[in-house]
Amino acid sequence: MNRRLVKLAAVTFVAGTLALTGCGSRADTSSTGSAAAKKVAKIGVIAPLSGDLSALGLGIKNSVDLAIKQANDSNAIPGWTLVLAAEDDEAKPDVGKNAATKLSSDNEVVGVVGTLNSSVAQSVTPVLQPAKIVQVSPANTNPTLTQGKDTANPARPYDNYFRTCTTDAVQGPTAATYLLSIGVKQVATIHDKKSYGQGLVEAFSKAFTAGGGTIVAAQTINPDDKDFSAVVTNVKAASPAAVFYGGEYPQAGPLSKQMKAAGLNVPLMGGDGIYDPAYVDLAGSAANGDLATSVGAPVESLSSAKAFVAAYTAAAYKDPMGAYGAQSYDAANAIINALKVSLAKATDAKSARGDTVTALGSVSFDGATGKIAFDKYGDATSKVITVYKVTGGKWGTEKILS
Amino acid sequence: MDLFWQQLINGLSLGALYALIAVGYTVVYGIVQLINFAHGEIFMVGAFGAFATWVVLGSPKQLSWQAAIFGVLPAMILGGMIASVAVALLTERLAYRPLRDAPRLAPLITAIGISVFLQEFVRLFFGDIPGMPDSKRAIPFPTITGISGEAWHLGNVTIQLSSVFTIGALAICTVFLWFYVNRTKTGRAMIATSQDPSTARLMGINVDRVIMSAFAVGAALAAVAGVAHGLRYGNIDFRMGFLAGLKAFTAAVLGGIGNINGAVVGGLVLGVVESMATTFIPGQFGSPAWKDVWAFVLLILVLVFRPQGLLGSKGVDRA
Numbered sequence: 001m002n003r004r005l006v007k008l009a010a011v012t013f014v015a016g017t018l019a020l021t022g023c024g025s026r027a028d029t030s031s032t033g034s035a036a037a038k039k040v041a042k043i044g045v046i047a048p049l050s051g052d053l054s055a056l057g058l059g060i061k062n063s064v065d066l067a068i069k070q071a072n073d074s075n076a077i078p079g080w081t082l083v084l085a086a087e088d089d090e091a092k093p094d095v096g097k098n099a100a101t102k103l104s105s106d107n108e109v110v111g112v113v114g115t116l117n118s119s120v121a122q123s124v125t126p127v128l129q130p131a132k133i134v135q136v137s138p139a140n141t142n143p144t145l146t147q148g149k150d151t152a153n154p155a156r157p158y159d160n161y162f163r164t165c166t167t168d169a170v171q172g173p174t175a176a177t178y179l180l181s182i183g184v185k186q187v188a189t190i191h192d193k194k195s196y197g198q199g200l201v202e203a204f205s206k207a208f209t210a211g212g213g214t215i216v217a218a219q220t221i222n223p224d225d226k227d228f229s230a231v232v233t234n235v236k237a238a239s240p241a242a243v244f245y246g247g248e249y250p251q252a253g254p255l256s257k258q259m260k261a262a263g264l265n266v267p268l269m270g271g272d273g274i275y276d277p278a279y280v281d282l283a284g285s286a287a288n289g290d291l292a293t294s295v296g297a298p299v300e301s302l303s304s305a306k307a308f309v310a311a312y313t314a315a316a317y318k319d320p321m322g323a324y325g326a327q328s329y330d331a332a333n334a335i336i337n338a339l340k341v342s343l344a345k346a347t348d349a350k351s352a353r354g355d356t357v358t359a360l361g362s363v364s365f366d367g368a369t370g371k372i373a374f375d376k377y378g379d380a381t382s383k384v385i386t387v388y389k390v391t392g393g394k395w396g397t398e399k400i401l402s
Numbered sequence: 403m404d405l406f407w408q409q410l411i412n413g414l415s416l417g418a419l420y421a422l423i424a425v426g427y428t429v430v431y432g433i434v435q436l437i438n439f440a441h442g443e444i445f446m447v448g449a450f451g452a453f454a455t456w457v458v459l460g461s462p463k464q465l466s467w468q469a470a471i472f473g474v475l476p477a478m479i480l481g482g483m484i485a486s487v488a489v490a491l492l493t494e495r496l497a498y499r500p501l502r503d504a505p506r507l508a509p510l511i512t513a514i515g516i517s518v519f520l521q522e523f524v525r526l527f528f529g530d531i532p533g534m535p536d537s538k539r540a541i542p543f544p545t546i547t548g549i550s551g552e553a554w555h556l557g558n559v560t561i562q563l564s565s566v567f568t569i570g571a572l573a574i575c576t577v578f579l580w581f582y583v584n585r586t587k588t589g590r591a592m593i594a595t596s597q598d599p600s601t602a603r604l605m606g607i608n609v610d611r612v613i614m615s616a617f618a619v620g621a622a623l624a625a626v627a628g629v630a631h632g633l634r635y636g637n638i639d640f641r642m643g644f645l646a647g648l649k650a651f652t653a654a655v656l657g658g659i660g661n662i663n664g665a666v667v668g669g670l671v672l673g674v675v676e677s678m679a680t681t682f683i684p685g686q687f688g689s690p691a692w693k694d695v696w697a698f699v700l701l702i703l704v705l706v707f708r709p710q711g712l713l714g715s716k717g718v719d720r721a
Contacts, residue, residue, distance in 0.1 A: 050525070052539045052639070193691065220691045224645050226635045229412040230680035231690045237405055250540060257636050261551050263560040281542050282637055286551075 046114035052250035059322025067332035104131035118142035138327035172203025197246030253282025330367035415565030417673020422627035423650035426620025442647015443520035448625030451485025467548030482625035490621035543632030658714025
């Protein structure tokens with residue numbers, strides 16, 4: 001065999017593997033039993049149902065499923081049965097786009113809850129917008145999705161896009177304020193180059209330096225990497241008092257573990273992307289002392305959330321609700337509330353799509369995470385951030401900031 | 403200067419991991435001229451096999467270091483080897499052997515197919531084995547007392563014992579491999595087969611068995627790498643073989659594919675270049691985001707000026 005074949009082989013392998021890992025979406029449609037006389041409207045979910053982030057994605061799917069079941073049981077929309085149509089995006093923008101195309105070609109789909117990742121939303125929302133399908137994300141925290149690229153002159157890019165969580169424009173600065181308040185002045189930042197991680201670190205760095213702190217090192221990692229020792233060595237040389245990480249737990253957990261193993265014994269702080277029990281599983285005992293901000297007040301501190309938690313437990317889902325369970329439940333209920341208006345006089349689901357988008361803008365109700373309403377950009381009006389800390393191998397509430 | 407030594411240690415241990423996997427590519431290529439792209443997945447299967455062995459042993463935790471290092475760890479390595487060698491032999495028997503006389507591209511595409519198959523198989527079905535956790539996301543790898551998380555400090559340089567384990571495992575495996583290839587009957591049969599399969603067959607060598615032993619040796623080393631990966635990074639997942647396999651293949655080509663020492667040298671060089679590039683290339687191009695770029699720039703340079711690889715012999719098409 002000659003060397004040309006070796007090169008050809010390498011190219012074929014890379015191209016082939018990239019192409020192959022890209023396809024294959026697993027649809028999961030669960031019907032809650034429909035009477036023949038009732039018309040069907042579907043609420044889609046686009047979230048990672050497999051892969052590293054599936055712990056969060058399955059929690060989103062189950063919480064939406066719960067909201068739909070409750071609406072059907074209480075006959076919230078007379079004459080209509082709601083059905084869940086869940087699509088896996090594998091946390092990849094291209095897979096998410098395929099899922100969105102599939103859902104928007106289904107005439108019964110009236111709304112979508114998702115996505116988990118801001119980067120996936122950037123390819124999903126442009127597909128849903130022309131189809132006038134309302135999208136409510138429980139977890140996208142990148143500010144540009146609602147305020148546009150130019151944050152100084154906000155302009156809403158997608159009129160069908162809403163979210164029930166707060167953005168990094170609030171989350172990053174809150175983390176900075178918190179670190180400064182506990183006397184941390186020197187921080188190293190690391191992010192994973194994805195929309196969420198980079199946006200969070202930028203918002204954090206701006207507020208942290210404005211507050212008198214210094215960014216002693218700014219590094220990035222490749223999300224596919226397993227070995228962070230070279231980055232950790234660079235960060236350690238700058239001797240920071242804390243490391244702020246923009247990204248999600250599949251990388252943050254091992255990163256924390258490798259930091260402590262390399263002798264960099266300072267807390268790692270991250271955003272809502274690392275606030276998940278799986279983070280502690282991945283980091284092991286190295287996680288103790290690590291911090292995270294997350295959007296909304298802690299579920300266990302809200303009386304409004306207790307009913308949701310009880311219902312979720314009673315429904316006996318295989319997977320835990322994850323960090324976004326309550327936000328997803330609220331997102332689904334926001335759509336259901338809008339559907340009450342838009343489906344009332346609609347003859348079929350597709351014709352109600354435009355009205356649903358309009359109706360969602362003026363939705364206002366008491367959800368699991370508090371009062372749910374949206375401002376003129378589609379952002380949630382509630383802007384509560386909670387700081388959590390790992391103690392004894394478990395996330396605990398440290399401070400609630402708003 | 404501390405930074406230099408620290409990145410050298412980081413690079414050597416990362417490179418040792420690449421090298422352990424790269425040997426599998428090179429041994430199989432030397433005998434059957436097949437780039438076994440499923441080898442990254444064999445490495446992943448080895449890690450899962452070691453994890454499964456740990457579960458079968460009753461998930462022992464909080465052991466003394468003697469029990470952990472001399473009891474549990476060898477059992478896990480052995481379990482990982484059994485799993486990876488079994489899977490490698492099965493793929494050889496079921497997928498590659500029927501295609502042995504087919505055009506070269508056919509087994510190559512088959513290898514890619516097996517790679518995807520093994521990834522998806524582990525992802526979907528590992529969790530269905532009684533007692534095993536769901537493998538759709540990363541699984542925390544068991545900690546071995548005395549190795550995981552422990553470190554030596556020499557001045558400002560931190561040497562993790564998991565790195566020592568990886569480098570030590572590479573050293574032992576290289577010596578074993580040298581002995582096996584140069585001093586045993588099967589090893590000599592391997593050299594003979596790689597030089598001329600049909601004449602080797604005429605000399606009474608069972609070529610099928612030699613090919614199987616090449617796959618088995620590569621898989622056994624990949625399993626050691628799988629355990630080392632688990633100890634170093636603390637987690638294993640079904641996709642871990644993809645990038646590691648790609649880098650190891652690069653290392654094998656860099657060192658001269660078909661040459662066992664070349665795979666070891668290529669792996670170490672690749673690891674060190676990646677680590678050094680993060681720290682010692684100034685400006686934006688030195689950020690960790692660029693380390694893979696520098697690794698592949700090196701590969702291109704080597705292929706331009708020494709197409710046979712660092713240790714490959716000139717003009718010889720086979721190992």
